[in-house]
Amino acid sequence: MESLDLVGVVSIATAGLTIAFGSLGPALGQGRAVSQALSAIAQQPDEANTITRTLFVGLAMIESTAIYCFVVTMILIFANPFWTFFIQQ
Amino acid sequence: MTINPDEIILFEWGWLKINATIFFTWLVMSLLTLGSHLVTRKLSRRGPPSRGQNLLEVLVQGIKDQIREVSRQEPGPYLPFVGTLFIFIAMSNVLAIVPGYIPPTSSLSTTAALAACVFIAVPVFGIAKRGILDYLKQYVQPTFFMLPFNIIGELSRTLALAVRLYGNMMSGAIIVAILLTITPLIFPVIMQALGLLTGLIQAYIFAILAMVYIASASKAQENLETRRRER
Numbered sequence: 001m002e003s004l005d006l007v008g009v010v011s012i013a014t015a016g017l018t019i020a021f022g023s024l025g026p027a028l029g030q031g032r033a034v035s036q037a038l039s040a041i042a043q044q045p046d047e048a049n050t051i052t053r054t055l056f057v058g059l060a061m062i063e064s065t066a067i068y069c070f071v072v073t074m075i076l077i078f079a080n081p082f083w084t085f086f087i088q089q
Numbered sequence: 090m091t092i093n094p095d096e097i098i099l100f101e102w103g104w105l106k107i108n109a110t111i112f113f114t115w116l117v118m119s120l121l122t123l124g125s126h127l128v129t130r131k132l133s134r135r136g137p138p139s140r141g142q143n144l145l146e147v148l149v150q151g152i153k154d155q156i157r158e159v160s161r162q163e164p165g166p167y168l169p170f171v172g173t174l175f176i177f178i179a180m181s182n183v184l185a186i187v188p189g190y191i192p193p194t195s196s197l198s199t200t201a202a203l204a205a206c207v208f209i210a211v212p213v214f215g216i217a218k219r220g221i222l223d224y225l226k227q228y229v230q231p232t233f234f235m236l237p238f239n240i241i242g243e244l245s246r247t248l249a250l251a252v253r254l255y256g257n258m259m260s261g262a263i264i265v266a267i268l269l270t271i272t273p274l275i276f277p278v279i280m281q282a283l284g285l286l287t288g289l290i291q292a293y294i295f296a297i298l299a300m301v302y303i304a305s306a307s308k309a310q311e312n313l314e315t316r317r318r319e320r
Binding site for chain 2: 021049050057063068071079
């Protein structure tokens with residue numbers, strides 16, 4: 001039972017930390033990307049189409065790092081392999 | 090709460106188990122096929138086009154324009170593959186507002202299959218355009234030592250493609266489920282509406298990234314030629 005408690009505590013704490021730090025970096029990056037794109041559109045409104053498309057693709061690339069962290073968090077909370085291993089014992 | 094629609098068994102006949110992912114994938118496929126069949130059955134050249142024909146023409150023309158802008162090539166050979174990816178993912182994401190529907194894209198199996206299609210399509214288009222030797226040569230660009238990194242890059246971008254779509258769609262479903270337990274009145278509706286937007290953007294991004302990968306595999310040749318010409 002001891003190791004089960006430990007796995008639960010560590011999993012939940014790590015899940016919180018993962019999503020916290022995992023959203024921190026992409027948020028900064030996305031804010032920077034959007035601000036740069038906005039100033040680029042303000043300078044060259046004719047190129048708005050290209051800039052917007054590149055911006056969306058870039059944002060998705062940046063966001064995927066946050067999504068990785070989210071997936072890891074979900075695995076830790078809902079589908080933790082160590083938890084199921086110790087439950088079965 | 091389950092985060093994997095593969096584990097929801099809808100029907101079961103002996104050894105045959107139909108889980109939610111398979112069922113809803115086939116539902117989306119049949120909807121798309123049936124809708125396109127009904128529209129394309131009576132296409133008209135003269136006079137005003139019917140509503141359905143108008144919709145499909147706008148859709149196909151839009152996809153063509155996007156492919157042309159992204160790849161700077163004629164969209165002809167790429168249109169069926171990239172267009173199918175976009176329409177299938179967009180449809181399966183947008184249908185998420187129908188109650189009881191589970192988007193097949195919120196299962197890692199579906200997105201991994203789609204990403205595997207892209208993984209195979211990239212060398213197929215590349216070899217068809219440039220020939221096998223010329224295609225393989227790009228793996229040892231700029232030097233031979235980059236070979237492992239090029240291969241790792243190829244694999245990791247396929248993984249990223251699969252996990253990005255899966256994570257976005259799964260997170261939409263999870264967030265709505267969590268909000269239903271906390272603030273069940275209005276907020277889930279807002280998140281659901283936001284989910285529609287994310288779903289469409291993800292479909293667009295998946296198709297565009299597939300196109301970018303294919304274009305990068307089949308275009309390097311032209312760059313070399315133009316460089317030679319400039320010399």
